Amino acid sequence: MRMNDSAEPDTAGLRALSARSVVLSLLLGVHPPELPVKDLVRLVEPFGVGGSTLRAALSRMVAAGDLRRSDAVYRLSDRLLARQRRQDDAVHPRTRAWDGDWEMVVITAMGRGPAERAELRTHLTALRLAELREGVWLRPANLDRPLPGGLEAVAATYTARPDEPARDLVARLWPLEAWTATARSLLARASSAERPADRLTVYAAAVRHLLTDPVLPPALLPADWPGEALRTGYAGYRRELTASMGLGAGVD
Numbered sequence: 001m002r003m004n005d006s007a008e009p010d011t012a013g014l015r016a017l018s019a020r021s022v023v024l025s026l027l028l029g030v031h032p033p034e035l036p037v038k039d040l041v042r043l044v045e046p047f048g049v050g051g052s053t054l055r056a057a058l059s060r061m062v063a064a065g066d067l068r069r070s071d072a073v074y075r076l077s078d079r080l081l082a083r084q085r086r087q088d089d090a091v092h093p094r095t096r097a098w099d100g101d102w103e104m105v106v107i108t109a110m111g112r113g114p115a116e117r118a119e120l121r122t123h124l125t126a127l128r129l130a131e132l133r134e135g136v137w138l139r140p141a142n143l144d145r146p147l148p149g150g151l152e153a154v155a156a157t158y159t160a161r162p163d164e165p166a167r168d169l170v171a172r173l174w175p176l177e178a179w180t181a182t183a184r185s186l187l188a189r190a191s192s193a194e195r196p197a198d199r200l201t202v203y204a205a206a207v208r209h210l211l212t213d214p215v216l217p218p219a220l221l222p223a224d225w226p227g228e229a230l231r232t233g234y235a236g237y238r239r240e241l242t243a244s245m246g247l248g249a250g251v252d
Contacts, residue, residue, distance in 0.1 A: 013182065014189075017197055019049045019057035024066070025204050027076050028084050029238060030052040034075035046196040086126060090210040091231055098142035098217035102160045105147065107135040109154035120154060128214055132175035135213055138173075140166070142217045166220055174214045176222060183226040190233055203237045206230055 013143050015021065022044050027033045036042070037058070041051050049057075058074060061067045067074045077083060105124060112120070121131075127147065129137040138160065147157055162169055170176070186206050193199045221227075 012187075013208050014201055015205065016137040017047060017201055019053050020045070020061060020066070021204065022047045022049050022200065023054070023057060023074075024080070025200060027067075027074070028080070028087055029241075030161045032075070033081065033084055034073050037074065037186060038074045040074065043187065047200060048197055086211060087207055090207065090213065091234060093213075093215045094144040095142050095215060095217075096144045098140055098168070098219065100161060102138050102162060103129065103141045103143075103147065104158040104160040105129060105137040106158070107137075107155050112154075126211075130214065132173065138162075139214065140170075140217050140220060143215060170214075170216060170220045174216075174223075178211075179212065180222065180224065180226055183230045187226065187229060187233055190237070199237065200241075203234055206234050210234070 023040065026040070026043055027035060037055075040058070041054060044054050058067065058069075062069050062074075065077050066080060068077055069075075107120070124131075128143065129139050131137050141159065151157060186202060186209060186220050189201045190199070190206070193202050210227070210230060215227075
């Protein structure tokens with residue numbers, strides 16, 4: 001049986017900051033996600049990005065379709081707007097009381113190529129579903145969101161009540177111990193990070209890790225689950241960064 005290993009590696013998913021990653025981290029948290037170049041020049045400086053480096057990165061990002069430019073204002077492309085919505089949902093997941101039901105998605109489409117299969121797997125994982133066996137995906141029905149209508153073209157959807165105890169099934173579907181270890185590592189690193197670049201690096205990794213949180217019902221989580229602590233820590237950092245930037249919107 002395939003384990004849905006979505007947790008970050010032992011290094012806690014930390015990535016060295018580039019000019020591109022700094023710009024995206026700032027814009028992904030601004031609502032609306034746009035900033036004048038004069039503000040970007042000021043905002044990236046504490047993270048070690050100079051003006052000439054920034055301008056070169058902005059040109060590359062426009063060419064790559066990451067950003068759109070209108071006069072001297074840069075804003076996220078539609079593709080990255082979708083990423084911003086996923087990040088917002090990761091930080092503030094919308095849930096409902098769980099009554100024991102599970103969402104189930106069974107892939108019915110045949111003859112799809114490797115790229116199409118990989119894209120569908122990515123889509124289903126982003127919906128916080130986990131793969132029980134090839135073509136069968138499920139999760140507790142505690143998320144306050146409908147499944148996208150486009151799934152009907154490739155899959156059948158069901159409401160199910162598995163005979164297997166819910167906790168046992170959850171343990172097979174998600175690597176909760178690995179997720180917990182990474183979250184704790186990130187929280188520890190965040191508490192010791194002092195330089196702006198180090199703090200942004202840690203909290204950017206925290207957002208990526210929260211994207212892999214299965215957002216399970218409390219009754220199915222380990223007693224020491226650190227998901228809420230990671231969200232709370234990140235929310236505090238966002239308020240701190242917002243205040244330091246002098247902007248009126250949150251920043252991820």
